[in-house]
Amino acid sequence: MTTATISGATISGHRGLQMDEPLIFELDSPGSSGVDLPAPPKTKAKTRLGAVPVRESVGLPGLSEPEVVRHYTRLSQKNYAIDAGFYPLGSCTMKHNPRLNEKMARLPGFADVHPLQPMTTIQGALELIDTLAGWLKALTGMKAVAMSPAAGAHGEMCGMMAIAAAHDHRGGPARKRVLVPESAHGTNPATAAALGMVVEAIPATADGRIDLAAFKAKLGFDVAAVMLTNPNTCGLFERDVRELADAVHQAGAFLYCDGANFNAIIGRVRVADLGVDAMHINLHKTFSTPHGGGGPGSGPVVFSQALAPFVPLPTIIHDDDGYRLVECQDEDEGTALAFGRMKAFHGQMGVFVRALAYTLSHGADGLHQASADAVLSANYVLAKLKGTLNAPFEGPCMHEALFDDKSLKDTGVTTLDIAKALIDEGFHPMTVYFPLVVHGAMLIEPTESESKRSIDQFIATMIGLAERAKEDAASFHAAPTLAPRRRLDETTAARKPILRWKTR
């Protein structure tokens, strides 16, 4: 490692608050530990391990508690976060993560209970899940909900499994084709393929929406489902969704909706009235639960009447005897057609608590306002920036504004360069190069959590960068220069993978 080439290089390698932090393995003081444990109890048998020998060593480093605290504090200071600044990552809904959610999730009555305790000892946990489930049904107008999926893609899998199970149950010829718009998230085709289905892309029209004629031409009695993202990843509402849904249903197929963009319409649009049969809801987006640098999430799926019987296990029943979990197929409990199980235990309880705390905080009126503010902010960004950047599609947009790289043509500056320059300006870049249907996409989702002051600052920065791009491309290619690291060599990382620490 050399710091000699960096301007302002220091003797220590640290730069002010930016500490150059080694790996834990390089901080090893053999024998050190940050935990003091009691001595084991005296027993007659020394061990009762059976046929497996005791291992000699693991190879973990030893650190004291202060060293551990410092290590992770320093690492944290190398991260951008929604707490620290504007994070307009399109399709990711990086909204404010209230700390009340954290406090509630840590109540021992939720955090320190075991998933296999007797039902009588866990009534409050089941009540919480059932209450949140009730909200999700009320907010979408849908008939049933599966709470167990662990994230959005897992929810997609759950929804598509229910669809496959419904087709199985009906009988008839096999339906293996799934139609997916070109602009869809990669998880959609990946999910369908994992379930043995054949994915076919539906092209978009010039106005950024699904090409209904092309879609109808592909529709047939061998189609299992259509996976539609609505609002779509161009930030637009698929206004033909009713006609599309009718055609899907006439063909005996189902309409799956990717609910990643639910934040635009929560409390303002009844999903059931759009003809949707299944939709996952990312609690870690729309319901403010923290993304944690890549999870955990939670992806409950709401279902129409037609798919309700196939909801996976477990389900919760609430009657005169209180709440109970149904964990196996049972005619009397209405789970005879349940298609199976998505994961161990009953779902992402810790995420449910946070999501319900958020839902109750906002209430029906607050959610109605939150989606409006999200859409208003995105349209404001679109209106303010469309004179500077090229907006490929007419507005109004929903909760995110899409631009392409047309205005950067001949400047030598790319979408990626803009993203890296934004880092130096103290912003997290927008989503770049997605959706794939426009060239050099920049997808900006401000969410309802940003003040007008914050959005204006971002807009002014974008306008300033666009100006600078015309005369000083080199500064963009060098960016970022002010972040904890400059651009990283991803090609070498993939060619010669170093995926773990090893002793030299």
Add this chain to the structure above:
Amino acid sequence: MRYLPLTEADRREMLAVIGAASVAELYRDVPEMARLPGPIAGLPNHMGELEVERLLSSMAAKNVTAGSVPFFLGGGAYRHHIPATVDSLIQRGEFLTSYTPYQPEIAQGTLQFLFEFQSQVALLTGMEVANASMYDGATACAEAVMMANRTTKRSRALLAGNLHPHYRDTTATLARFNGFEIVAGAPAPSDRENLIDKIDTTISCVVVQSPDVFGHVHNLTALAAACQAKGALLIAVVTEAVSLGLLTPPGAMGADIVVGEGQSLGIPLGYGGPHLGLFAAKEKYIRQMPGRLIGQTVDADGRRGWVLTLSTREQHIRREKATSNICTNSGLCALAFSMHLTLLGETGFTDLARLNHAKAVQLAEKLGDLKGLRILNDGFFNEFTIDVGRRANKVVNKLAKRGILAGVPAARLFPDSDGLTDLLVVAATECTTEADMDALARGLGELL
């Protein structure tokens, strides 16, 4: 509405810039019949912190917490002590409120801890590489079987009868729709299952858990050799990560893939989630692995750094040709796991494992003296199965009324299997006191 910064004046000004008369106009592409003109009727309106706290606290108060009673449940989720440092540090906003590290220059914190996590998981399991986490142990297990199918180009998986039934069911559910076959053994609480004879050249993988769902510990060496002879992969499942501080790791016994549940380190029971899927494999299989991988590299100034790598396996690049549809995984849980393990270190982790085993041995010695009760295990780590000679779920319910959470009835785990009704799976950890054990022994003694 404390979470919304825009003022009415801001909203008016922004609408004017947009050139819209009202927000409703922005929703004009939505079919009119699906639009809601106002807040949904019949649902409560917004609440202050105090009201939300009151409401949720009243729900939480209806649950019996593990820490308030003598507690012996395991079965894939274990109550361990979490150092205060872990929960405090994972709540730093820079960890808690960041996204997947798509912009590595400003996500080195997340990327470095995930690289350390991958290294730790590889060391624990005795494998060459590990990914940056899956949802949980059960989904990791199902993904491992898919990976084995791809690698071997076969489509029949052999599942040990003593695999946790939720792992079995999660895998079987995927099998049903993906179109591969599952051959699952019946639960064998007395540990008499011959897997080796069932392996032939049509089997893609053998999935075996150790310690298994009844607590039996397995030496996988012979099984690994049998798999290799028939061209099948051995997938080892670990639901109690602390056991890896004492037992020879699956990697050293010849496993090709190791998956597991990481909840035991740093993550609360949380009524079953979110937990942490662990996924490790031999290096030669990395291009078939699901999930995120973090790799080491350098930046433009030659300084060491980390990035997401080998993304051509993943859905956002490969779409329908991806190795998995997984996107969001369990980043913050991986941080908690890694931090707890870093605090423990080599001596702390191995001592914790020894302490857990000693507690379970102590419990077995106390319960073993009871009349009408039989321990089924020869070898175990911190969990074993007892035959209580009557319906275990009734015993558990009676003891719950007396304020003891006695264990997991085998019939709760395997509701469709016969012959397990009298069996109870009990676990002890460093949290279990001698007084807790005496309370359970007394309670069982009075009922049996």
